[in-house]
Amino acid sequence: MLKAEIPGKRYHQQTKHSYLSVSLDPNYVDALTQPSCYKSYPQFYPRFPLNSDRKVENLIRLSSQITFEKTYKNNSVQLRVNPSAGALYPTELYVQIRGVQGLIDGIYHVEVARNSLTLIYQLIDDGVEDYILPNYWVKGLIILVSCVYFRSSWKYKDRSLRYCFLDAGHHLGAVEAAAYLENQYLQLYFDFDKRSLNQDLGFENKEFITGAAIIGELKEKPTRRLRSPIPFVCGTDYFEANSIVEAGYKETLSPYSFHQTWKKPEFYYEPKKFLEVVFKRRSARKFQQQSITYEDWMRILNVLEQPIPSVSFEAIEIYAVVHRVLNLTPGIYRGNQLIKAGDFREKTGYLCINQALGRESAVTLFFVSDYQNYQTAIQWAGLIGQRLYLVSHYLNLGCSGIGAYYDDETQAFLETDKDVLYALVIGQ
């Protein structure tokens, strides 16, 4: 397929920020009209509190938990283990549980506000395996990440699909961290029959699956698809459709990504300290403009280079614009290779739409890709972003995702023709 024809290219092009586009539409919204960011199934569905003393339940709990409440101008916002563009939290988690002692075999919605599971479908000889991994049967967990896109499109309009995918990647990263803490391996899936699954989960046009994680034992055995669809329940209190977002999602369901053999990432975190990191993770709001050590930066790079445990593959290339790392020449790096020396603090501040974080960081990172599947590539960028947040906090450094940057000018600055999928900053 010609590069220009790859689905996602058009959407990406259509939703680029430029100096002009941001000046013309600065994204101001009336906070009073914000749609709800919690989905709740009707009361008649049975609910089960997530008990942190039980391994499986704690893993699910740690994947989405509220960890901080912030009050801002008489408004309180509940922040979670996963960061989210504008704290709008478009992502939801569903878990199929099979063969886990003490839990009914079924499909559950993770109700973040109540730290509980809502049983929305009981399994007999059916399940979600056939949509994701035909001819297999999973004992354990199949975790599905979905996006209730209006929560994000309410503010970010057409560009919001990028944030939905990035947030979904971060959420998968939160699942990965929870699995690490509970000593479980996970496999991530991105290329599967999401269309049918959306239909059978009753999502209409308002919510869509982006990725899945399997934590459990696989057995070669066919499983029936869901015997009846799950009723539609809206993830927001009101809804406005966005045709560009809906079309963007559908067109980026294909083609499937490149294939790789499954590889396990290696992280070396002390569990007790890492658990604290998961709870304390926040987005940096200001940096002290001090240097970070070369050793810390090498440790961070090592984490960024770890494989993503999936048979799908998308190459995410990392440009690091180093401003303040001890014993390292400031300049643009690809991985740890210097490609252009210089002081680019003002430039990266400008590229991040004049956000001070982009200028005051120790390193401003840009993730670019020549993707095959756009939806997967952006989720990978989000997942690597989550790893960056966690390793930075582990090293007592700050980190923030930056979804707003001038696309074309960033590409020109990096001298790349690959699309810029995400920016992040780290620092003291």
Ligand SMILES: Cc1cc2nc3c(=O)[nH]c(=O)nc-3n(C[C@H](O)[C@H](O)[C@H](O)COP(=O)(O)O)c2cc1C
């Ligand atoms: C995809 C994504 C894009 C983001 N973009 C920005 C940004 O451009 N500027 C910024 O200051 N923070 C940005 N953030 C950080 C969010 O504002 C932050 O995650 C949210 O307010 C929740 O706070 P917390 O991360 O401390 O839990 C971004 C986060 C994500 C995940």
